[in-house]
Amino acid sequence: MALKLKSIRLKNWKCYQNEEIEFNLDTQQHIWIVFGQNGFGKTSILEAIQWCLYGGDELKSSALLDSFNRIVLKKDPNLELSVQLKFDRNGDIYDISRTAKRVVRGITASAQTNEAIVQQNGINQPYSRECIEELLPRACKDFFFFDGVEIKRYAQRLHTKETLDAIERILGIPELRNLREDSGRALQSIEKKLKDAASINESLNQVTSKLEEVQEKIEIKKEQLQKAKEEYQAALEIQKGTEERASQIEELRDKLKDMNNLESNKSRKQEEWSEAKKQVERDLEQAPIPLLLEFVRGVAEDMQSTTMITARRSGSVSQLREILESEACVCGRCIDESSRIYILQELQRLETSGASRTKDALQQDDLRDRLVTLSRFKTPDFDSLLLRRDRLREELDQIEKAAYRLKKETQGLNQEEAEDIWKKVGESQQKVREHQQKIDRLKGESAVLLQQENELRREMEELASCNEETANLARQVTLADGLHQAAKELIEWRITERKKTIEEQTSKIHRSVTNKPEEYVGVEIREDYTLGIKNATGEIINPETLSAGEKEALAFAFIAGLNLESGTAAPLIMDTPFGHLDTGHQRNLINALPDLPSQVIVLATDRDFPDYLLQGVRSHVTGILKIKRLGATEDASTVEVAE
Amino acid sequence: MEEKLQELVAKYKIPEQLLKEAIQQEKEKVVLQKRRMVPILITMIERYADLPNSSIENDNYGT
Numbered sequence: 001m002a003l004k005l006k007s008i009r010l011k012n013w014k015c016y017q018n019e020e021i022e023f024n025l026d027t028q029q030h031i032w033i034v035f036g037q038n039g040f041g042k043t044s045i046l047e048a049i050q051w052c053l054y055g056g057d058e059l060k061s062s063a064l065l066d067s068f069n070r071i072v073l074k075k076d077p078n079l080e081l082s083v084q085l086k087f088d089r090n091g092d093i094y095d096i097s098r099t100a101k102r103v104v105r106g107i108t109a110s111a112q113t114n115e116a117i118v119q120q121n122g123i124n125q126p127y128s129r130e131c132i133e134e135l136l137p138r139a140c141k142d143f144f145f146f147d148g149v150e151i152k153r154y155a156q157r158l159h160t161k162e163t164l165d166a167i168e169r170i171l172g173i174p175e176l177r178n179l180r181e182d183s184g185r186a187l188q189s190i191e192k193k194l195k196d197a198a199s200i201n202e203s204l205n206q207v208t209s210k211l212e213e214v215q216e217k218i219e220i221k222k223e224q225l226q227k228a229k230e231e232y233q234a235a236l237e238i239q240k241g242t243e244e245r246a247s248q249i250e251e252l253r254d255k256l257k258d259m260n261n262l263e264s265n266k267s268r269k270q271e272e273w274s275e276a277k278k279q280v281e282r283d284l285e286q287a288p289i290p291l292l293l294e295f296v297r298g299v300a301e302d303m304q305s306t307t308m309i310t311a312r313r314s315g316s317v318s319q320l321r322e323i324l325e326s327e328a329c330v331c332g333r334c335i336d337e338s339s340r341i342y343i344l345q346e347l348q349r350l351e352t353s354g355a356s357r358t359k360d361a362l363q364q365d366d367l368r369d370r371l372v373t374l375s376r377f378k379t380p381d382f383d384s385l386l387l388r389r390d391r392l393r394e395e396l397d398q399i400e401k402a403a404y405r406l407k408k409e410t411q412g413l414n415q416e417e418a419e420d421i422w423k424k425v426g427e428s429q430q431k432v433r434e435h436q437q438k439i440d441r442l443k444g445e446s447a448v449l450l451q452q453e454n455e456l457r458r459e460m461e462e463l464a465s466c467n468e469e470t471a472n473l474a475r476q477v478t479l480a481d482g483l484h485q486a487a488k489e490l491i492e493w494r495i496t497e498r499k500k501t502i503e504e505q506t507s508k509i510h511r512s513v514t515n516k517p518e519e520y521v522g523v524e525i526r527e528d529y530t531l532g533i534k535n536a537t538g539e540i541i542n543p544e545t546l547s548a549g550e551k552e553a554l555a556f557a558f559i560a561g562l563n564l565e566s567g568t569a570a571p572l573i574m575d576t577p578f579g580h581l582d583t584g585h586q587r588n589l590i591n592a593l594p595d596l597p598s599q600v601i602v603l604a605t606d607r608d609f610p611d612y613l614l615q616g617v618r619s620h621v622t623g624i625l626k627i628k629r630l631g632a633t634e635d636a637s638t639v640e641v642a643e
Numbered sequence: 644m645e646e647k648l649q650e651l652v653a654k655y656k657i658p659e660q661l662l663k664e665a666i667q668q669e670k671e672k673v674v675l676q677k678r679r680m681v682p683i684l685i686t687m688i689e690r691y692a693d694l695p696n697s698s699i700e701n702d703n704y705g706t
Contacts, residue, residue: 133674175669182680183665189685475692476685482655483688486662489654493647 002569003135004030004599005049006093009084012069014044015637021045021625023601025088029622031593032601033609034639036627041637042603046145046575052083052098054138056113064111068102070635077104087135094135095119096128136570139166143559146574167529170562171498173491180487187480194464194473204463204470211456214449221446228442232435239428246421252410253418259406266399273392280389283380290379300371303364310361317350457481498565499525506531506561509595513553513588523557531558549585556589560596569598579607587613594620661691 004025010016023032036042050058051067059067068079084097098116102109118128125131136144139162168174195212198204324340324347335343457478464470507522510533514520524532524540531554532540543554563569578586590613593600602608614621624643630636652659664687672678 127675130674134671137674172670175666175673178673178678178680179665179669182669182678182684185681186684186688189681190688472692476688479657479661479688479692480684482657483661483665483684486651486655486657487665489651490647494644497647 002598003087003089003571005571005573005601006086006088007084008045008049008086009082010045010048011083012072012079012081013048013083014067014069015041015635016044016048016639017069017072017636019637019639021639023599024622025599027622029620030596030599031617031621032599032623032625033614033621034601034603034625034627035606035609035642036603036637037605039634040627040629042605042627043575044637045639046573046603048083049085049573050141050145052085052096052116053132053136054141055098055116057138061111061113064100064113065102065109067100068111071633073102077109078102089135093119093121094131095122096132137166137169140169142166143170143562144570144572146556146559146572146577164529167562171494171502171565173495173498176487176491176494180484180491183480183484183487187477187484190473190476190480194470194477197467197470197473198460198464201463201467201470204460207456207460207463211453211460214453214456218446218449218453221442221449225439225442225446228435228439232432232439235428235431235435239425239432242421242425242428246425249418249421255406255410256418259403259410262399262403262406266396266403269392269396269399273389273396276385276389276392280382280385283382283385286377286380289374289377293375293377293379296371297375300368300375303368303371307361307365307368317347321347499529502558502561502565505564506557507534509560509564509592510554510557512595513557513585513592514550515553515582515584515588523554523561525558549581552581553585553589556592560592564597569596571599571601572596573601573603575603576605576608577602578609579605587616590617593617658691658694661687 005023006025007020007022010019010021012018021034034042034045047059047067051064056064068081073079078101080099080101082097082099084095087094087096096116096118098114100111100113102111116128116132118125118131120131132138143166165174195208198208321344324344457474461471461474461478464474503523503525506525510520510523511517519535520533520541521536522534524534526532531543533543533546533554535541543551546554563572578589581589586608590609593602594617623641625639626642627637627639630638648659648662651657652662665684668683668687669678669680672680
């Protein structure tokens with residue numbers, strides 16, 4: 001069911017005056033590359049395709065005015081432009097064309113867009129919009145017209161309703177939803193007919209009324225069940241969140257303990273450091289003492305010898321006086337009296353001056369003692385004191401850093417919450433159990449009611465079979481009900497089955513395009529089609545935490561996975577998709593192109609497809625086209641076959 | 644899909660063609676704003692209800 005673009009014809013569209021680009025479909029390869037420098041008209045081709053398909057929904061009238069070729073416009077102000085696309089779907093040729101005319105009224109100009117004309121195998125199709133919607137639904141255009149920046153939204157945490165609808169459209173879900181709705185209405189309508197026909201038969205009438213009652217009860221139960229399921233899901237989310245918080249807190253609780261230890265260690269170290277600091281300050285105050293120590297010792301020794309001399313002199317004076325005052329002569333040559341008196345007078349003078357010297361000597365002795373004490377001063381080991389102080393400061397700094405880090409990590413956590421969290425986990429688990437029990441109870445009650453409904457239906461059929469009309473209507477009711485039930489079951493099955501297969505395909509493609517195939521082992525597609533990446537440890541990574549390149553790789557894998565599984569592979573037209581990516585992702589995405597089931601047309605600059613990467617996929621490329629300027633004007637380009 | 648359809652027609656005792664035809668019609672009309680499928684489905688159901696039971700069973704089991 002592959003849809004392929006066979007040709008594009010552009011007339012007076014932007015820089016193309018009359019251009020036809022053909023894509024040869026008689027080949028096994030399915031990649032085309034259209035090279036063009038910036039401003040040469042690559043995006044103009046993509047815009048032409050989108051405008052031709054979706055008209056004014058895609059390009060507003062004011063913007064369309066700028067799409068008329070400016071060179072031709074000078075000659076003809078009421079110019080007409082046109083875009084014509086030719087698609088091939090399994091041999092059926094779809095020719096889609098759209099024209100617009102520039103209308104000048106006075107000094108104002110406007111653009112009038114005509115409805116697209118669609119021909120299938122040369123036959124005009126009456127509903128062109130519906131026909132285009134069937135070929136390439138506008139809601140899903142992101143899946144065909146690949147814009148690397150735009151598609152990153154598929155890697156977001158939440159999808160918009162439009163995105164959800166587009167995904168379901170690709171998966172073929174809306175037609176099943178419609179069938180469920182329409183078959184339900186058909187059932188109601190036939191049941192009403194049966195009721196009207198059966199009103200003449202009292203027994204049948206009673207059974208039909210009972211059946212209606214039971215059906216009403218079933219509807220009520222269904223609503224209750226739906227509500228209970230929603231409540232269950234909400235409770236499950238709360239439980240999950242609480243358990244996650246609990247496990248975070250468990251981790252943080254150890255950290256909280258570490259932080260408390262650090263705090264007490266910190267105050268102890270702070271005291272030690274302050275003491276060491278004071279010690280250094282004290283010792284520094286006495287720092288001059290060691291410098292003067294040698295001098296002090298010298299002075300003390302000098303004073304010691306002076307004291308000794310004074311003492312000796314004093315002793316000598318006493319001895320001399322004793323000799324002079326003695327009667328016995330010890331020398332044999334005694335001095336005369338006048339000499340003796342003179343000596344005694346001198347001694348007297350010496351003794352008098354000695355008395356005052358004794359006072360000085362006492363003071364000196366005291367000073368000497370103090371100097372001696374000072375000279376015994378023990379010089380502190382400044383190196384080890386400073387080293388100890390600095391070491392303590394470093395330790396303190398490290399403790400403070402570690403405490404700050406832990407404080408940051410445990411921010412918002414308090415002891416109360418830590419103690420309370422497991423209680424909350426228990427409560428949330430209990431709530432989930434209660435909701436589950438409620439669901440089980442409602443399911444049981446619904447099953448009983450359904451059983452009653454079946455029995456009443458059988459009874460009704462038996463009673464109705466007595467009359468041909470009611471018998472036929474009863475058969476119709478049974479068929480309509482069967483169809484309705486089958487549609488309901490089919491939707492659930494289809495969603496689950498599609499999701500599973502797309503998940504497998506997306507995971508496979510993602511492993512080939514990601515830069516981290518060892519780390520990212522798969523892709524998870526959630527209930528609401530949002531994506532998650534499974535890592536090697538089994539955790540699911542939120543895609544919003546990925547880099548821009550990683551997001552694009554993930555979205556590419558998802559879109560390619562959808563395309564592979566949709567069963568209606570549509571052409572993938574990519575406008576300068578790889579130039580902004582890192583070389584790893586660029587190489588991986590380019591190498592993944594040959595595996596896509598659809599036709600791929602890449603509008604590229606040299607940066608998107610560097611030669612070494614082009615050579616890697618060259619064998620899968622059908623053709624290379626090149627956009628060239630005609631003269632030195634941005635209003636005239638042409639597309640030539642390069643290879 | 645085919646396998647699931649077989650399972651459903653057996654479970655709900657409906658003709659296989661009725662289910663397939665209904666799905667096909669919905670598929671064709673999914674692009675329409677007003678698909679007006681209810682009368683079409685009723686006509687289809689009427690048609691299949693007119694068939695004898697044995698034809699429905701044959702249709703289901705392909706025998």
